[in-house]
Amino acid sequence: MIEPHTPAPIRYVAEDGQVVQELPATYTPELLRDLHHTMLRAREFDRKLITLLRQGRTTFYAQSSGMEATQVGLARSIRTGHDWVWPYYRDHTLGLALGVPMFELISQCLGTNSDPSRGRQMPHHFASARMNFVSVSSSIASQVPPAAGSAMAQKYLGTDEITVCTFGDGATSEGDWHAGMNMAGAAGAPCLFVCENNQWAISTNLRGQTASETIHIKAKAYGMPGFYVDGNDIVAVMEVCTHAADYVRAGNGPALVECLTYRVGSHSNADADAEKSYRTRDEVDEWLGRDPIVRLEKLLEGLGQPIGAEERADLIARTHREVDEHVLAAEATGSPDWRIIFEDVYSDLPSHLRDQAAALRSEMEGAASQGARA
Ligand SMILES: Cc1ncc(C[n+]2csc(CCOP(=O)(O)OP(=O)(O)O)c2C)c(N)n1
Ligand SMILES: [Mg+2]
Structure with a gap:
């Protein structure tokens, strides 16, 4: 039974891979392996894109390392290409997991002729019309009011689509966030709001930007349930997001999910994190020890289905090759006129x-x- 506003984040798998709440039967070793591969592919995508950045082949990138369980778990909870997604700038892992082609994503980062937006957007601000994945928003919380509007349209048109709107913890302190939440609540619009609470808004920590005890309690003010989930436990994210999406799809109005996670890398390339000027090495190390990919590996090990070192290395090498091939193919299409x-x-x-x-x-x-x- 999944309840809103739990005192602690909902969790199925502990950091050491132990099952703390019985896994539904749908979590077969095959599914868990597939989730692991999707998360690891996204992690390696980050590593490769940072290299491209350092080579000067692209000029902006905001990594999602450490937050893979949140984004992949959310992707697996909604209907691909059917529901509408209003993302923010850290959501390429969500996009990849939903099936946005890596070639399109890389082309957008490079601004080549193969970029669907043909270099007219900031790098790493992709969109996919086919996937109903709206252009990534960089202006914090600016996607929230239009997402509420998108959900209102879905309600008035009587479709069975829902709208999914993602944002960071910092976004919940913006006026636009409250306007959008209020409108969606008042209209009873089918909008699933998902906060990727990585506990930092660039160099401002959660305590520094809100006196609210948690993010999920903010949902109460707008007449919707707020679920609290361990964002580094992919099973918990999938279970809670699926539950919340079903609630929204059933016509109960909007819902908020707060995924508690951590950004282990820098905010973006415009960040002094390398000098650890705003957070301690110890804090980052503590969260590196809660890696969502490692947690899933420990779970699989406990189930007698370990990911072998060779399988892991092979997957990493395949992803690197995939990125390299897409980069060369994208660059070969030239720069837009x-x-x-x-x-x-x-x-x-x-x-x-x-x-x-x-x-x-x-x-x-x-x-x-x-x-x-x-
Ligand atoms: C309206 C607006 N104000 C300020 C900024 C500068 N800015 C870019 S990212 C960011 C932090 C946002 O933090 P959060 O919402 O927690 O998302 P995260 O980057 O941690 O994933 C800020 C303040 C902006 N892009 N837009
Ligand atoms: Mg944040």
């Missing part, structure tokens, strides 16, 4: 944009002829 910045918004370009296009053309032609002379 400058003209595309004027395309895809207006069918007839307004006069001020026509003027800007003409000005840019002469600048580009001037640069090209100078380049030819040099």
